[in-house]
Amino acid sequence: MTRPVAAPFRASFPVRSIEDVKRLEQTPLAEALTVRSTYEIFRNSAAAFGDRTALTFLRTGDPADAPIRWSYAQLLAGIHQTANLLHRLGVGPQDAVAILLPGCLExxxxxxxxxxxxxAQPLNPLLTEEKLAALMTAGRAKVLIAYGTECDAGLWSKALRLRTQVPTLTTVLRVAPHDEAPGSAxxxxxxxADFDALRACEADDHLVSGRDIAPEDIAAYFHTGGTTGAPKLARHSHGAQVFSAFACVKMTGVGPDDTSINGYPLFHVAGVLPAxxxxxxxxxxxxxPTPTLLRNKQVMANYWRLVETYRATSLSAVPTVLAALANVPLDGADIRSIRYCRTGAAVLPPELAARFERLFGLHVHExxxxxxxxxxxxxxxxGVIGPPGCVGFRLPYxxxxxxxxxxxxNASDRELPPGEQGMVLFKSPNLFSGFVDPADTAKAFTADGWLATGDLGWLDGEERLHLSGRSKDLIIRSGHNIDPKAIEDALGAHPAVQLCAAVGQPDAYAGELPVAFATLAPGMQATEAELLAFTAARVDEAPAKPKSVVVIDHMPVTNVGKIYKPALRALAARRVVEALVEEAWAGLDLGPAARPAVQPEGENALRIVIDAAAAGPAAQALQERLSESIGRLPFKTAVVLQ
Known part of the structure; x- marks a missing residue:
């Protein structure tokens, strides 16, 4: 059944307060939102905007280079061709289509x-082949759409090898890079098979399947990490994704006069849905902005010129990218077209917010x-100005x-009043349909059906949400909960600090002690002792004063730019273990060859290896000393003789 074309989404009025959100809710959701699927969104947009540009692909980061543009009509035609090709390849409503692509039009x-x-099953191209195979197997992927070159992640080699590792996979469709000469593959x-060649043979004006997509039908599987542990695939319904788009438009007021630069990776929900x-x-x-998006050094170096060239009206990036952009001078670029600057994925450091406003005149909305x-x-x-950590109003409905x-x-059933910090819970029309594994789904919700986010925050008198961090990132010192944000805000205020993060370091007596890691801004210098004193003076609570500040060359981040605290916790643990190893080794007056080696054992454990031949008769004593001291730490460490 073909549903009639409807109007595209548009703002009703500017939202400036929770009263405006409640005003939107005066219209029942069933009347306000009649679109049932993401496919309908593109039909509606093509009917309304036709030849207007939908997508602009930058071949390089040079603002002078001519881009490739697709109109809304071309985009819908391509979506029809792709859906019809997949239908001909046997893909039905319950089959997954894995996607292994960089930033590209396709x-x-x-x-x-x-x-x-x-x-649709978007996949992080930087994951290992083993992880990709596990995710595709869990999603029962039938077709893989992959980039036909190596890029910076060995994409095509991975795709070819995955053919034999995923039992349900029947076809790999090769997407040719934009600059590939015809026939050179x-x-x-x-x-x-060649993706473009096959889809060119398909109808571009309708769905051959005649499918009537229902709001509860599953539109996509998104993996919630995939860097550690077993894959967790979140199921998104068409209705949930449609509501996210609808709510974003109502809350932000974007429309056909806007241009955005979407540098988020498209295997991540931020890049696919809000952006x-x-x-x-x-x-x-x-x-x-090119296949490698904001990982492209030329794009970053020319970012403000790109804003000027394309008259971008919004800037959206995670805090770590904003920190990098803060080091890119304007050099005369006209960025007055930017009307809205926003961030997400992690709490915005106050000093970074202030720096961005000072340098560029842009308030960062979270x-x-x-x-x-x-x-x-x-x-x-x-138009709503909140302090750093304020992430705004709940969505309507x-x-x-x-x-x-x-x-x-974990979340209790005791509700807290405004101003008090606790765990954030949600109910909303865009809640996911659970994980592929029902056991994972059960852990995500409270007994009475609220989504337990794991985020810590509080509501102010205007019903705006303020975030302070993640419950799993709390540092627990002798039973005392320490919010790492207090340390990070203090350290981040130092003018030499580019990025910083506080984590718990394992301790034999307190369980954890607060420590911090920092990277320095280009051209800046500061000693670890100076940073420690600066931070300690600005952290009021005595147990929260960090025991050390370590300067590192590069802050570990996830593939979407969040600071990756598990790596910092592992680094903190390794420093403690190495100090104990040094103490035990030096105490036995052994030569350099007998110094035990500390090796990673997975991500959450270490292994101390003693060379029995080098240590000689003292090898056993060294093992016993280390086993005793290491055994007091709340961190998994094995001591072995070799």
């Missing part, structure tokens, strides 16, 4: 055509988004609660 055909035919292996689907539902011109809520949970709209933590750091 990503949007794979995402939205994949969701129109089956279930040569003969493709059996089971591999892409919301924009494309409202007629925005969305710029894709939002909260998560995979389990189809990419967006709260928004600070344009959604609910939010703050509850106390129980003894294990």
């Amino acid at each position: 990503y949007h055909l794979a995402l939205w055509g994949g969701a129109a035919a089956g279930i 040569g003969t493709l292996p059996e089971g591999v 892409s689907l919301a924009s494309l539902s409202a007629g925005v011109n969305m710029v894709i 939002s909260l988004g998560m995979t389990e809520m189809a990419g967006i949970s709260t928004i600070t709209p344009p 959604s609910q939010i609660r703050i509850v106390a933590l129980d003894a294990n750091g």
Whole structure:
């Protein structure tokens, strides 16, 4: 059944307060939102905007280079062709279409055509082949759409090897790089086909399947990390994704006069839903800054010139990218077109917020988004000025609660009043449909059906949400909960600090002690002792004063730019273990060859290796000393003789 074309999403009025959010809710959701699927969004946008530019792909980071542009009509035609090709390859509503692509125009055909035919499964190209195979197997992927070159992640080699590792996979579709000469790919292996050549043979004006997509049908599987442990695939319904786009447009007011530069990776909900689907539902011109996006050094170096060239009206990036942009001088670039600057994924450091406003005249508006809520949970709209850590208002038609933590750091059933910090809980039309594994789903919700986010925060008198961190990142010192944000805000205020993070370092007596790690801004210098004294003087609570500040060359980040604290916790643990090893080794007056080696044992453990031949008769004593001292630490460490 073909549903009638409807109007694209557009703002009703500027949202400036919770009263405006409640005013939106005066219209029942069933009347306010009649679009049932992401496919309908693109039909509506193509009807409304036709030849207007939907996607602008930058071949390089040079503002003078001519881009490749697709109109809204071309985008819909490509989505039809892709969905019809996948249908011909046997993809049905329950089959996954895995996507292994960098930033490119075809990503949007794979995402939205994949969701129109089956279930789109975007994958992080930087994951190991083993992780990719596990994720595709868990999602029962039937087709893989992959980039036909190595890029910086060995994409095509991975794709070819994955053919034999995923039992349900029947076809690999090769996407040719934009600069590849026709015919240069040569003969493709059996089971591999040219994506563009095959889709060119398909109808571009309708879905051949005749599928009537329901709001509860699953549109996509998103993995919630994939860097450690077993894969967790979150199931997004069409209705949830549509609501996210609808709510973003209502809250931010984006429309056909806007241009955005979307540097978020498209395997992540932030890049796909708030940044892409919301924009494309409202007629925005969305710029894709080269295949490597904001990891492209030329793009970063020329970012402000790109804003000037394309008259970008919004800037959106995670805090670590904003920190890097703060080091890129304007050099006369005219960025007055930017009307809205926003961030998410991690709490914005106050000093970075102040630096951005001081350097560029841009106030950074924060939002909260998560995979389990189809990419967006709260928004600070344009014109609403909040302090760092304020992530704005709940979405219309959604609910939010703050509850106390129980003894294990989980959500209790005791609701807290405004101003008191606890765990953030949500109910909303864009809640995900659970994980592929029902056991993971059970852990995500409270007994009475609220999503337990794991985020710590509080509501102010204007019903804006303020975040302070993650419950799992709390540093617990002798039973005392320490919020790492207090340390990070203090250290981040030092003018030499670029990025910083505080974590718990294992301790034999206190369980954990607070320590901090920092990177320095280019051209700046500061000693660790100076940074420690600076931070300690600004942290009021005695137990929260850090025991050390360590300067590192590069801050570990995830593939979407969040600071990766597990790596810092492992580094802190290793420093403690190495100090104990040094003490035990020196105490036995052994030669350098007998110094034990400290090696990683996975991500959450260490291994101390003693060379028995080098240590000689003292090897046993050294092992016993180390086993005794290391055994007191709340960190898994094995001591072995070799």
